[in-house]
Amino acid sequence: MDYYVGLDVSLRSVAVCVIDADGKHVFERAAACEIEDILACLREVPQGQCRIGFESGAMSQHLHSGLQSAGFDVVCMEARQVNAALSAMRNKTDKTDARGIAQVLRSGWFSKVFIKSHEAHAYRALLSSRKAVQKKCIDLANEVRGLYRVFGLRLPSRVDQGSFDERVRPLIEADPDLSRVLLPLLDARAMLYKTYRELDRRVKQAASHDAICLRFMAIPGVGPIAALTFRAAVDDPKRFTSSRTVAAHFGLTPRRYQSGEKDNPGRISKAGDSDVRATLYAAATAMIMRSVASSEIKSWGLRLMRRKGHRRALVAVARKLAVVMHRMWADNTDFRHRPLEAAL
Secondary structure, three states, X not given: OOEEEEEEEOOOEEEEEEEEOOOOEEEEEEEEOOHHXXXXXXXXXXXXXXXXXXXXXOOHHHHHHHHHHOOOEEEEEOHHHHHHXXXXXXXXXXXXXXXXXXXXXXXXXXXXXXXXXXXXXXXXHHHHHHHHHHHHHHHHHHHHHHHHHHOOOOOOOOOOHHHHHHHHHHHHHOOHHHHHHHHHHHHHHHHHHHHHHHHHHHHHHHHHOOHHHHHHOOOOOOOHHHHHHHHHHHOOHHHOOOOHHHHHHOOOOEXXXXXXXXXXXXXXXXXXXXXXXXHHHHHHHHHHHHOOOOOHHHHHHHHHHHHHOHHHHHHHHHHXXXXXXXXXXXXXXXXXXXXXXXXX
């Protein structure tokens, strides 16, 4: 490679630094965070092969696809590793960060970040929208509960989200003071809940029309949310050389600190996508605690629960679900149910 280009990307601007194969600076520029402006800067690079690198972030998908379509060799680097390398620099500015990124790119001391497809990002946006609206519905319901107590009223400890409006609205309308204060909150929650139901329907529809998600949902405990979340997060099963690394990628394997005579295993790393980790844990809980279908994974989890406890067993089952789902996807196979008696 003849030249290495480091981009320090912010929301509206980009610091560009170009170095040669020996690490000497060729030129530095500042440009707007647009593909056309970055390409205009790169036209000043002398003739030769050019490799572009930047940290993973919110603009990674847009920049990667735009620069790659222009014919450049583009690399998205793991932000934690780049940040560790840049922390050794005395002054932190956009210009010095771009220099450091270019040097990291030249040295090869980085992990390449996989850029997901447009379809995967569309699924993730749908799931994120559903989760955001659901959270606002719960927040407004809890706010109504808290304000109720000021007036000496207490709702039952458990009220279904779908019937919350029917249970609460008659009590509010019976009191003029409560009506003036709480009816606008209740109307806002009703509109948000209607939006949540529509987004939830779209998520389930997307999962039911995807062959891979349908294969995942054959596993006891794995529903449309878990299937679509895992589908969008992995995107391409070939990016993992081994199914065992999938669980580690999503932070379901223990940390380890080993130095000299010390060798201390810790709790799970909680690295990677927290939504995937949460949905796999929820799927493991549904498989062990609520599903009536028998499987080898469930019987193994029940035996582990008696030896290691409830929480450790659920994490272990979630880890195994990640491995099994990836293997099913990579091998294009279906989940094989086994009788509980045969598995014990």
